[in-house]
Amino acid sequence: MPLDPSAFEKYREFMGEDADAFIADIVQTFLASAPQALEEMKTLIAAGKRTEFVRAAHTLKSNSATVGANDLRQLCETMELQGNTLDAAALEAMLSQAVREYQQVETQLKDRLAK
């Protein structure tokens, strides 16, 4: 399951009437930034900039966790932890998995927003 629906539950409860706007804002920001982040990570692997890559993976991990994209978060965490040691091919493979995962997350998040 790409998306954990309970991720926002606590916020929703807490934010009350502001919840929808708050969550929509967060989700939209995520949808706007994640593709860029994935693209950037790809470039960073190719350029061999591992420190930057790890940072980017960390950020995407954090954001995926926020929106409840647990599988994506898991992938990003692996990339963050092993970004300095794995070879480029392995990272690229992992990244393309993350891209596929993101596409599912994106669809679900957009469905969620439309509701």
Place this chain on the structure above:
Amino acid sequence: MEKVFQLNRRKGHVVLYFWLGVVLGILPPVLAILAELYFQKLPFSLWAVSYAFRKDPILWVFMLGPLVLGAIGYFLGRQQDLMIKLAASLEEKVTQRTTELQESSQVQEILNALLRLSLGNLSLQEMLEQALERIVTIPWLPTDPKGGIFLTSEDNPNILLLRASHNMAAPLLKSCARVPFGTCLCGRAAQSRKILFTDCVDEQHEIRYEGIKPHGHYNVPIIHREKVLGVLVLYVPEGHHPHPNEKEALQAIAHTLAGMITARRAEEDLARQKKFFETLVQTSPAAVVVMSNDHTIQSCNEAFLSLFEYTLQECIGQKLDDLIVPPEAQQQAQQYSQQALAGNLINQTAQRRSKNGRLIDVKISAVPVRIEGEIVGVIAIYHDITELLKAKREAEEAAKAKADFLANMSHEIRTPLNAIIGMTSLLLDTPLNDEQANFVETIRNSGDTLLAVINDILDFSKIEAGKMTVEKVPFNIAYCIESALDLVAAKAFEKRLELVYVLQENMPVKFQGDITRLRQVLVNLLSNAVKFTSEGEVTVSVAVENVQGTLHTLHFQVRDTGIGIPKDKLHHLFEAFSQADTSTTRKFGGTGLGLAISKRLIELMGGTIWVESQEGKGSTFHFTIQAELASGTASLFPRQAQPTLAGRRLLVVDDNATNRLILQKHASSWGMSVSTAASGKEALQHIEHERFDLMILDMQMPEMDGLTLAQEIRKHPAAAQTPLIMLTSLGRKPEGVESVSFSAFLSKPIKTSQLYNAVCEVLASRPSAETAVPQKPAVFDATMGDRHPLRILIAEDNLINQKVAIGLLKKLGYRADIAANGLEVLDALRRQEYDIILMDAQMPEMDGEQAAHIIIERYPPGKRPRLAAVTANALEGDRERFLSAGFDDYISKPIQVEELVRVLQSTVPLAHKTTRPLRLNSGTTSSGD
């Protein structure tokens, strides 16, 4: 004769042919006159003749005959002469050309002969001699040719040695035997690298002898690839005119010689090397065999034949493995052969069999032989190690017998010794005067020492004899460590050493193993640590290093701050009867068996022991053991934080950093929020602007001890009722402790279980500091910002996290400022005061830890905002890392509302603390009782 004839022919024709013409020319006028006279019937008289001339003037024409024919004869003669001359010159050219061709073909023949020589099996010397014999047949040399060949010396390339000679005068053979470069003709030719020609014995001809005959020389340097190999010397007659062809021919001969010499030398080198290696292999005491790709023996040496008792004929062409491998080792031997043929090096010990069936222990080394990258076979070397192994077995048996004896003896000694110790102890309980008591005390102490030594020896010999076994029964590892610590605690206290121990968070504690032996090792390491440390601390820690199913590898560390161990002594440390040095023994005592025993015990428990040490700084002994999890094992403390402890705020005050860290680690793992202070003063600063549910105070601290601090704390209204736990050494309660109401006393070393029980007990009956705040909202709402106003800075580079934090804070009624990295945080702090910073750990430019470090340095506790680390790393130990880096609190991402509220609530606004210091604390003091 021929020449004379030629001369006649050459010069005679013109005159001869002229006179012949003239004579012939007389005939026509005479005949004409006679005919005229006849036909005219005239008398043969002068008158008649003159009449005829007058009558027939044509006769005058006939009179021109001699002139005309003479002229014709002259021209014919000249023509003839020219023809003859031409023919002669042609003949001469043909002869000359023929000679040249003959000479050149002879030179060619010589060259061919030389090449044939080079193909033969001659030695270099023989080859040179025979070559010279051929060279002196050069046709334009004198009929008794002389010459020689010099080669450069192999020791000194600038010396020419006469290697072959032909007809050279006897005195020369000696004086020319060795000619340096630049000397005499050949030396000069070698130096100049050019053919040197002389047509007489001139001043360059330095080497002479009495009776030297006039002659000239060709000196031809023999050069191969720019390197002068020698000089070919040939004699020519005095005044010889050199023809260019001659030089050419000599150059060709020298070239050929050079090639021959080089090739022959290379061959000889190879042959010499081959001989050398053959000798080496043949005379080697190791058995050497060469096996080809099809596993058959190609060659072998004497040692091989004698080791395996075969003759050479029996070996060659046979399969190596068939010959010397016993049936049971066939499969393995085949593997070795195949591996070697696949290009691997083989180094193995195995058993091989001789022809007569004798089994031989051998060390086999095999290397593939590659020629031009292709493996063509294997060289295998066999070392007979039968004797070696036998000696080793004997030695081992002897050692075992010795150990058996020792084990028995030790046991025999121990029994009466126990009786002595027991009786002296009884004796001490009887009425004795001081002197007697002193004597008995000495007897008993000596008995104890002796017993310890004997125990060591007994253990050691038991291990050596292979009689030591370790049992596998369930035990609690925390208890094991704690009981080991108990045994050295008294000594440590005497020396005022801190004893601390750290059990990895959440690790299982019940294992199958031998608690007695494990404790023995720990006690040994701990008592060493205490023994060799005069100040500082001794720490023991344990962590799970590896898990395979239920089998755990446990990693223990015993660290001290003692004298350390010199580098060169480190590797002897675990050997029996060795202490770092004998002076150590004198100063510190001991049998030197402790570590050796520990090492063996650890090995029996499936682990290893090693040490890291820095002289003057201290040592850390590491060891691992393998242990099965005992069934029904749970962690000593539940993974989930206990509800009573979670979120409770603890202040730890201890001057010892390790102790602080350990207490913090434990309490954090139980979900408590921990602050630390290194002195009483710092602790008092903390309670100025923070409230705590519990404080743990160390008794022994410089400047302000625990008791004084407790009294100060009690004077502080906010903390007057906060429960206090006192840490003491060995549970000795300090004087005057009754003046302050301590909730509990804990003795060092801190034992996790005791600490946990004490903290739980103290806090169970109390509501938390936060829950006691009367204004605490039932639900979090926008009023919190009004009730508990705070100036908040969010340090976060990630837009989404910023939005989440701002959104949540807004809902709580707070407005927060944003900084995108550590540098911006510092800038923001310069502009205004903040009560709390929610700081992301990973930011570009300057990360959270760096920023926290600078803030702590710049701002004193009272002026400093609270620092809460916010991190998405859910790594174990992160929390501790941030707390020990100086952060006051820790929130994990994604931020949970409860956590955020907890952090905000436990923050006291900086500006408020002077004006309204008690506002938030008033509830605690009253509700605590």
